[in-house]
Amino acid sequence: MTPPEARDGDEADDEAVVTVETGRRDQRLICEGWFASHGDGGTPGPHLHLRTSDREAIVLRTDQVPSVVSALTTVAERIERRWASDGDQYAAEVVLRAPDPQDPRVIAKRRRSRLQFTQAVLDNLPDVMRSLTEATSTDEALDTIASLLHMDAVDVMIGLARFDLLTLTRPATERRCQQLDESLD
Numbered sequence: 001m002t003p004p005e006a007r008d009g010d011e012a013d014d015e016a017v018v019t020v021e022t023g024r025r026d027q028r029l030i031c032e033g034w035f036a037s038h039g040d041g042g043t044p045g046p047h048l049h050l051r052t053s054d055r056e057a058i059v060l061r062t063d064q065v066p067s068v069v070s071a072l073t074t075v076a077e078r079i080e081r082r083w084a085s086d087g088d089q090y091a092a093e094v095v096l097r098a099p100d101p102q103d104p105r106v107i108a109k110r111r112r113s114r115l116q117f118t119q120a121v122l123d124n125l126p127d128v129m130r131s132l133t134e135a136t137s138t139d140e141a142l143d144t145i146a147s148l149l150h151m152d153a154v155d156v157m158i159g160l161a162r163f164d165l166l167t168l169t170r171p172a173t174e175r176r177c178q179q180l181d182e183s184l185d
Contacts, residue, residue, distance in 0.1 A: 016079040018071040019053070023061040028053040031071045033079025035090045044091040046083040048075055112183050115176050117159040118167050120149045125168070 016033025034047040052058055060068060099106045121128055127148055135141035145160070146153040166172065 014078060014082065016075055016082055018074050020067045020071045021064060022052065023059040023064065024054075024056070026054070027056065027059070029058055029060075029068060029071070031068075031075045033075045033082065035079075035083060035087060036094070045087070046076070046079040048072060048079070108183070112180070113155075114159070115180050115183075117149075117151070117155070118163070119173075119176060119180065120151070121159075121163065122168055122173060124148055 017031065019028040019030050022029050030051050030053060032049045032051070034049050036044050036047065050058070128145055131144040131148065132141050135144060142153045142157050142160075146156045149156060151159075167176065
């Protein structure tokens with residue numbers, strides 16, 4: 001559960017998000033309370049998520065540390081209260097119904113999907129590169145590549161964000177093809 005962003009003094013007493021100034025101009029640290037960690041192997045329960053308004057590294061002046069600690073404490077207390085009242089229902093409806101990320105079958109399926117994505121990019125590399133370099137926006141690039149690869153745009157965004165160009169070398173490609181063949185058996 002990711003509540004909407006708030007500013008200092010604007011958040012309601014039960015809003016599990018607080019923002020504070022950082023040492024960079026126009027940058028704010030956003031402390032959010034979440035009902036699940038939203039990561040591979042994520043777990044249900046009260047969590048804290050930290051990010052900056054500009055998605056850059058957090059930079060604090062030493063005199064700002066107390067306000068950050070206060071923000072973390074406030075968000076922790078708020079998300080724990082919300083979890084106590086709504087957490088079991090959230091876990092039952094959202095998190096616990098999802099496949100167990102530690103299940104070997106889920107791991108194998110995720111690995112196969114990454115291998116297939118990498119191979120699809122390689123098989124269509126000139127068109128993928130042209131789509132990336134000629135697009136007028138990220139959304140346009142993702143939509144074009146998703147259509148080209150016959151995949152969902154969200155899956156393409158995640159795949160490209162984690163893409164390792166070194167997986168396109170000949171030895172890596174040979175190994176990937178071998179692994180894909182073995183997973184069909």
